[in-house]
Amino acid sequence: MVYVYGGSFNPPTIAHKKIIEILLMQHPESKVIIIPVGDDYKKHGLIEANHRLKMLELMVSNMNRVIISHLEIDHPYQGTLASLDALSKTYKDLAYVIGSDQLSKIHTWINYETLLKTYPFVIMMRNHMHPDDAEFMVKGLDHDFYYIPFDQPVTSTDIRMKKSGFEKLLDVRVLAYIKDNHLYEG
Numbered sequence: 001m002v003y004v005y006g007g008s009f010n011p012p013t014i015a016h017k018k019i020i021e022i023l024l025m026q027h028p029e030s031k032v033i034i035i036p037v038g039d040d041y042k043k044h045g046l047i048e049a050n051h052r053l054k055m056l057e058l059m060v061s062n063m064n065r066v067i068i069s070h071l072e073i074d075h076p077y078q079g080t081l082a083s084l085d086a087l088s089k090t091y092k093d094l095a096y097v098i099g100s101d102q103l104s105k106i107h108t109w110i111n112y113e114t115l116l117k118t119y120p121f122v123i124m125m126r127n128h129m130h131p132d133d134a135e136f137m138v139k140g141l142d143h144d145f146y147y148i149p150f151d152q153p154v155t156s157t158d159i160r161m162k163k164s165g166f167e168k169l170l171d172v173r174v175l176a177y178i179k180d181n182h183l184y185e186g
Helices: 014-026 049-060 080-087 100-108 112-118 131-137 156-160 172-180
Strands: 002-007 031-036 066-068 094-099 121-125 145-149
Touching: 002 014, 002 080, 014 031, 014 049, 014 121, 031 049, 049 066, 049 172, 080 094, 080 112, 094 100, 100 112, 100 121, 100 131, 121 131, 131 145
Parallel strands: 002 031, 002 094, 031 066, 094 121, 121 145
Antiparallel strands: none
């Protein structure tokens, strides 16, 4: 199995790292491909891709079977389906990984109906969401979901907003990089 884990990783947190660890434990022969969005992805507060890429590299530097893809950094953003289609030319048995909180937005994704029926999804069940809730959000759409419980209340937003204790929500190397490069100060 090749898990594809996309996102802004703005910044990558200990929750992102924990998700990767869980995925790698699911199948001993599995790989995780991380795809950070590029600079053309329009999201408020998104720092430059080169910084997010470096932080990801630092965070996973001691993890085997993890690949960081530059696909969405090096090419204009065309949506998750286009990225998975490109990766499927090299890798087999792809599954896309998202947090359950992203399901409420899936209807806004580019070509979401084709995406859902073409690729299986691994749903990291956050905030005490139940699989029935997730199934309701995609009712009437062809899809293949696999659910993994995951209740770690860490968000990149908390770190960008410098909520109390945010330092312990980051890998120490990522925290040092943020401080050294004066990121998220504004």
